[in-house]
Amino acid sequence: xxxxxxxxxxxxxxxxxxxxxxxxxxxxxxxxxxxxxxxxxxxxxxxxxxxxxxxxxxxxxxxxxxxxxxxxxxxxxxxxxxxxxxxxxxxxxxxxxxxxxxxxxxxxxxxxxxxxxxxxxxxxxxxxxxxxxxxxxxxxxxxxxxxxxxxxxxxxxxxxxxxxxxxxxxxxxxxxxxxxxxxxxxxxxxxxxxxxxxxxxxxxxxxxxxxxxxxxxxxxxxxxxxxxxxxxxxxxxxxxxxxxxxxxxxxxxxxxxxxxxxxxxxxxxxxxxxxxxxxxxxxxxxxxxxxxxxxxxxxxxxxxxxxxxxxxxxxxxxxxxxxxxxxxxxxxxxxxxxxxxxxxx
Numbered sequence: 001x002x003x004x005x006x007x008x009x010x011x012x013x014x015x016x017x018x019x020x021x022x023x024x025x026x027x028x029x030x031x032x033x034x035x036x037x038x039x040x041x042x043x044x045x046x047x048x049x050x051x052x053x054x055x056x057x058x059x060x061x062x063x064x065x066x067x068x069x070x071x072x073x074x075x076x077x078x079x080x081x082x083x084x085x086x087x088x089x090x091x092x093x094x095x096x097x098x099x100x101x102x103x104x105x106x107x108x109x110x111x112x113x114x115x116x117x118x119x120x121x122x123x124x125x126x127x128x129x130x131x132x133x134x135x136x137x138x139x140x141x142x143x144x145x146x147x148x149x150x151x152x153x154x155x156x157x158x159x160x161x162x163x164x165x166x167x168x169x170x171x172x173x174x175x176x177x178x179x180x181x182x183x184x185x186x187x188x189x190x191x192x193x194x195x196x197x198x199x200x201x202x203x204x205x206x207x208x209x210x211x212x213x214x215x216x217x218x219x220x221x222x223x224x225x226x227x228x229x230x231x232x233x234x235x236x237x238x239x240x241x242x243x244x245x246x247x248x249x250x251x252x253x254x255x256x257x258x259x260x261x262x263x264x265x266x267x268x269x270x271x272x273x274x275x276x277x278x279x280x281x282x283x284x285x286x287x288x289x290x291x292x293x294x295x296x297x298x299x300x301x302x303x304x305x306x307x308x309x310x311x312x313x314x315x316x317x318x319x320x321x322x323x324x325x326x327x328x329x330x331x332x333x334x335x336x337x338x339x340x341x342x343x344x345x
Contacts, residue, residue, distance in 0.1 A: 035099035038108040042131035043080045046223040048252040050084045050137035070318035076109045083318045088135035117182030132291045139184045140284040149292035151285040156327040158277035162243045162250045175208035178240025181220035185244045197278035229262040
């Protein structure tokens with residue numbers, strides 16, 4: 001299914017405008033040398049198949065097929081796996097190959113586990129978890145793109161609703177919306193881009209509201225395991241009746257439900273992930289507020305990966321055919337966009 005017209009793809013080709021700061025990586029770009037420095041990389045525990053901790057989510061993490069196809073744990077990321085983590089791991093290996101070839105010290109990697117709510121402060125350097133790269137499942141929103149350096153877009157997924165078996169059952173059916181705090185689905189970041197999709201959802205679920213009125217978030221969860229545990233419990237008073245989040249994350253949880261560590265009812269059927277899309281989420285790897293030079297290096301690396309087909313191979317290994325057509329069109333645009341290095345002869 002194609003979620004937007006081809007002309008709209010140009011909106012996704014975004015360029016960070018954050019000025020170069022004075023950190024160690026800003027100095028490194030002048031010499032082209034990151035060797036011997038430490039790069040602090042933010043990851044998520046709960047955002048599969050993009051960035052997650054198999055040992056934190058799964059009863060038997062070694063048997064997780066997603067980690068193997070999308071990117072297994074590595075020496076740089078011993079506790080984390082996923083599509084975006086694998087991209088960052090390959091980029092760091094690329095930097096280290098250059099260092100080793102020159103007989104220089106390699107890059108050290110400091111992995112920082114973050115919740116969705118902690119991401120922005122960590123990138124802006126206003127928390128004690130300051131990072132240089134965020135390798136998670138992060139949407140390149142207009143707000144984020146204008147304030148922080150970021151990579152070429154790495155994925156596109158729509159946001160949708162996950163509903164439990166009880167959703168819409170009975171005359172007193174409720175429609176309390178749950179989200180994970182700090183995500184683009186949360187109330188603090190909601191805007192009118194969601195309204196057309198929500199109107200279509202309401203037209204089929206009249207008890208959820210009135211067409212033309214924006215949805216109201218009833219509860220924000222700390223992370224996806226907490227949200228799923230509440231949504232799938234047989235408690236008489238769950239905090240929400242549906243969970244709005246990015247489609248590929250919801251599908252992973254739906255398909256791996258029996259392997260999760262969360263407590264869930266034995267009497268409830270698996271939740272459903274709806275087909276109606278609310279927003280489109282173009283992902284990118286973000287850099288810290290003074291790490292534009294590092295992100296520039298990352299973009300050159302990703303451009304090479306996309307031009308020689310290795311990036312699309314990584315997408316195919318992880319997702320197969322379960323991707324939106326818009327991602328393929330976006331990659332085609334990025335592959336054909338000139339590098340534009342004014343220093344190149």
